[in-house]
Amino acid sequence: MAEFLNKKIETLLNSSVNSKNIAEKLVEYIDDFGNFTWNDLLEEPVPVNVLSELKKIVLNKISENNNSYPASIINLFLSKQLFSYNDISKCEVPDRFIKSLKKYKSQQLEQGDIPTSIPEGYTEVYFWGTLTTGKSCALGAILNTARQYKFIDIIKDNKKGNKNFGTRYFNQLIDIFYPNEDGIVFLPPPSPIHLTQYFTFALDDRKIAFIDLSGEIFMAIYNEQTRTGNEKLDPKREATLSNLKNILKSKNRKIHFFFIEYVEDNVSLKDYSQVKYLKMAAQYFQNDKIFYNTTDLIYVVITKSDLIGLTGNINNYIEKYLYSYYRDFMLVLEDLCRKNDININNKCKPYIEHFSIGEVCFNRLCEFDRKCSKKIIEELIKRIPATVEKKNFIYYIKKILKS
Numbered sequence: 001m002a003e004f005l006n007k008k009i010e011t012l013l014n015s016s017v018n019s020k021n022i023a024e025k026l027v028e029y030i031d032d033f034g035n036f037t038w039n040d041l042l043e044e045p046v047p048v049n050v051l052s053e054l055k056k057i058v059l060n061k062i063s064e065n066n067n068s069y070p071a072s073i074i075n076l077f078l079s080k081q082l083f084s085y086n087d088i089s090k091c092e093v094p095d096r097f098i099k100s101l102k103k104y105k106s107q108q109l110e111q112g113d114i115p116t117s118i119p120e121g122y123t124e125v126y127f128w129g130t131l132t133t134g135k136s137c138a139l140g141a142i143l144n145t146a147r148q149y150k151f152i153d154i155i156k157d158n159k160k161g162n163k164n165f166g167t168r169y170f171n172q173l174i175d176i177f178y179p180n181e182d183g184i185v186f187l188p189p190p191s192p193i194h195l196t197q198y199f200t201f202a203l204d205d206r207k208i209a210f211i212d213l214s215g216e217i218f219m220a221i222y223n224e225q226t227r228t229g230n231e232k233l234d235p236k237r238e239a240t241l242s243n244l245k246n247i248l249k250s251k252n253r254k255i256h257f258f259f260i261e262y263v264e265d266n267v268s269l270k271d272y273s274q275v276k277y278l279k280m281a282a283q284y285f286q287n288d289k290i291f292y293n294t295t296d297l298i299y300v301v302i303t304k305s306d307l308i309g310l311t312g313n314i315n316n317y318i319e320k321y322l323y324s325y326y327r328d329f330m331l332v333l334e335d336l337c338r339k340n341d342i343n344i345n346n347k348c349k350p351y352i353e354h355f356s357i358g359e360v361c362f363n364r365l366c367e368f369d370r371k372c373s374k375k376i377i378e379e380l381i382k383r384i385p386a387t388v389e390k391k392n393f394i395y396y397i398k399k400i401l402k403s
Contacts, residue, residue: 005040
């Protein structure tokens with residue numbers, strides 16, 4: 001890599017372009033094409049005039065969007081003295097984020113085995129989403145908020161022979177969303193795309209299993225729908241689809257949340273992967289019995305809704321957005337709702353919600369806002385019937401203490 005990078009820099013220096021153009025080209029190589037990393041570049045003896053231009057370009061990007069670079073890369077810039085904390089503050093980055101940046105540590109999640117079935121007696125809540133939707137962060141935020149308001153009791157489903165199907169993973173997610181003294185949480189990187197996890201708990205007398213479906217499911221569906229002739233599906237992705245079907249065959253009642261990342265209008269959606277994956281998913285859902293007669297509710301949730309920039313009720317805007325950019329997907333969900341008596345109280349149409357975990361800076365620092373998480377919890381409590389079981393004296397003491 002060092003030899004390749006040296007040749008690139010040497011070629012640029014020997015060309016007739018000035019230091020600004022050289023810097024722009026180097027940023028393009030890293031940010032747009034991934035030819036090498038920022039760490040690779042900053043390890044090399046880059047001329048001072050080029051470094052000065054690199055500093056201007058990077059700080060300008062941060063000024064325009066403080067999520068241009070993740071916290072780990074910002075700390076790399078600082079450690080390599082490309083710029084200072086004072087430079088960052090001039091980019092209008094709030095002090096609370098700069099203060100937390102100094103304490104930032106990357107969060108890693110330990111995942112368990114992939115489940116082949118869900119235990120009986122639970123309402124299964126499925127969370128669907130492609131890699132960038134923020135689905136796992138939403139899960140962590142919801143569960144942490146449920147615990148914060150004392151709605152939740154963890155059910156340790158440790159019957160003989162059971163493996164760890166996600167208990168450790170979800171507990172780590174919950175712990176991540178306890179803010180530090182500045183009200184900031186450190187978000188984890190995207191989860192591995194090939195591992196589905198589930199977690200059982202009681203939510204205010206309701207036995208629930210959260211299933212965090214792997215992002216690879218959408219890739220597997222896309223490959224399944226677009227393969228031609230005798231072309232075979234990748235064995236791992238074929239196993240992913242087979243596993244999904246097996247899980248969905250349970251007799252438990254089911255709720256499905258589809259998380260869709262909000263993308264600002266000035267970003268081209270034509271070739272955006274989320275669009276093509278959801279379009280193929282719509283075709284797949286039409287042709288395959290993914291939603292059996294055990295499905296009660298379907299929600300479509302726009303994530304990162306704080307980027308919309310509107311105040312007050314934004315539901316009309318979100319509905320218009322979904323039916324503009326994801327029309328095929330939304331119409332198929334409507335059709336499935338009608339045919340399977342899903343969302344009867346919403347005229348057999350998907351419920352539409354928006355979700356935000358709060359203001360995010362440098363992709364990993366978040367000023368956690370529980371408002372949307374609490375709304376999802378209230379929806380679950382409202383829609384899922386309480387488990388009927390014999391209540392003893394200890395139960396009522398716990399209820400009094402919770403209240």
